[in-house]
Amino acid sequence: MKLDPSILARIQFAFTVSFHIIFPTMSIGLASFLAVIEALWLKTKNPTYLQIYRFWLNIFAMGFGIGVVTGIVLSFEFGLGFARFAQMAGPAIGPLIALEVLTAFFLEAGFLGIMLFGFNRVGPKLHFVATCMVAVGTLLSASWILSANSWMQTPAGVAIHDGQLTVVNWLHVLMNPSWPYRLPHMLTAAYLTASFMVAGVGAWYLLRGKHQDFARRTVALGTAFATVLIAGQVFIGDIVYGTMLKYQPSKMQAAEGFWEKQSQSPAPYYWFIIPDQKNQRNRFALGTPVLGSIWLTHSLKGRVEGLKNTPRELQPRMALVFFAFRIMYCLAMLMFAVGVASLWLRFRGTLFKSRLFLWMLVFMTPSGIIATLAGWYVAETGRQPWVIYGLLKTVDAVSPVPAQALLATLIAFVCVYAVFITAFLVFTFRIIRRGPVEATAYAEASGSIKNAFRPYVLDSPKRLADNQFWERS
């Protein structure tokens, strides 16, 4: 069997980046959630908030660690698997990735130490500042990375002379046309991910009749955040849709499952199709009449453009883009329904009593992660066959690396990442099964960085008790 290096390089990158994105999504969402929880603890001195903080801090720390390690791999893959891409795009996205490390990662890494190990060494306010700095760091990190990826989607601010790309306007590279919309879309997705994770774990405890105070507060907070966020997300999502329709029409044509240059009027909204890319038609389509016109053209009789508007050799694979988009969109609708239901149950005072709703929350625990992954599949598979839209095709970006080397490293990545995910899941489930540990309502340390390393702080009796806490958790 002859192995195609370009296919193997793409599979390898798709696998490693799909694995990676799960963890930053959780980290971004959980970091801000932890900042909110610590602020509530400082304000109310209610020990339950400290319990919630410490419980989710453990899971955040594990996710952060795996996110960092798997992120480093991607930088190397640019050079090793996609050298021609790195050579061409380097002048534009190289500095963005470097700035991500310098401004965001250093900030996160520095304050993460205080966040994880500083509870007994610095005061509560300084610890809160550390948590906020980590949350800001994750935001900055997402901002730089989204800027680099959005530049690949909608390149701007560059000129090409003799095949060499030169930056002519840094501001245009940084704030390329899709970045202002894709950044809030991704950040909201991360916050939604954390909200549903938190609410789902709380719902599980309520169903099991355990850790009632902890569970009620996390369900109340998680559903409150999720309700507001999902409303914002569908609003932003519609704007992202319009932006991508303008700059990458082929992606959205594929996402909606229409082939003809103009659909019938009124257009249906397809929920399921079996596309036939070769014959440029759908073998089977299941949809709701008129809804396509209403949702996609915002009119009752509007026609939707199909993929035949894009030359065949420049079309993305419809099946991948369509199903990824449907998974994301259907999950968003489900999240919206859960948000509305939570408002209704809250109004009736039965938010913690409806077992059906609590089971729904448990079922929705990984929904944010799945929706985010699906969204990234829409973004990346919909851009094909381009790696830099309109400038460089993916097939031309691959390094002249032997297929065997790519296959061997792909197998190695699968094995190593299987260990990572197994370890993450085993420890996360262990933390959830054990549940939150009792916490005190007050801060143990002396309160300032000046005093942080003084012996009476390090050797305080409280510290001994807390060390036992850390060992237990």
Place this chain on the structure above:
Amino acid sequence: MKTSNVLRRVCGVTAALIGVLFFFVIVGVFGLPLAIAGLAVFVLGAVVVFRAFPSERAEL
């Protein structure tokens, strides 16, 4: 069927329909200005419900 059950179901269906209406408004079916207004109303309404019914305290 008891009247209270019927009333409860009617209220449930009404709430779901309001939710669907808000979804349509927020995704821009009626234009961007109404989408922004719909989003603001939904978020403000949600905040009002959170504040009026602080379930994490009330049911403890």
